[in-house]
Amino acid sequence: MKPLNRSFYAKKPTEVARNLIGKHLIRQLPSGRILGGIIVETEAYGGRRDPASHAFRGMTPRNHVMFGEAGHTYVYFTYGFHHCLNFVTGKKGIASAVLIRAIEPTIGLEYMEEIRGNMNHRELTNGPGKLCQALSIDRTLNGCDVTDSKSPVKVYEGDSSLVTVNASFRVGITKGVTRKWRFFAESNEFVSKIPRGFSRERES
């Protein structure tokens, strides 16, 4: 099985964000150990037109990979604690990316528990900062080519047809809040936050 190819990523961020739901995210550690899970929540970010995007004010040392070729990782550090994983989308020269907000862990649960603390499996990876910690992702992984089978981070086809994808407003931003650019798997318990108007089945 091969990772998703570049044409998958070379589209509008909203389209890629929606299509990524249900795909398998795979992380290979330097030790060779494999961790992974199913992507259940994403958000799309644009370029100069999207006030919530890091690229809104043009290229900077931090965001320059967002302007590059689709199918590369964009990993940044924020709030003094957390890393966030994105995939670059669209055309080269025009910034856009998709933030991976949550996964349903399927491979290497024991390792994730080891570094995140032994906890409810739902708490392991249901947030952008949490999943980066669980998968040992930091800025040294910025700019990886996700379509390369040797990359430490890859995405494989999954059972996307089984999942209903919903759209809602993005989370944790103060500008561009009216765009419904957040996508998530309906009724999946690993989604980070359920917005107003949606319910989560089988919640205590």
Added chain:
DNA sequence: CACTAGATTTTCT
């Protein structure tokens, strides 16, 4: 369950 505040440091203005 809903809401708030505080931690901590990089990045850009």
Added chain:
DNA sequence: GAAAATCTAGTGG
């Protein structure tokens, strides 16, 4: 110097 694509613990209902 201010803000940030977050998380956690704590309070109150």
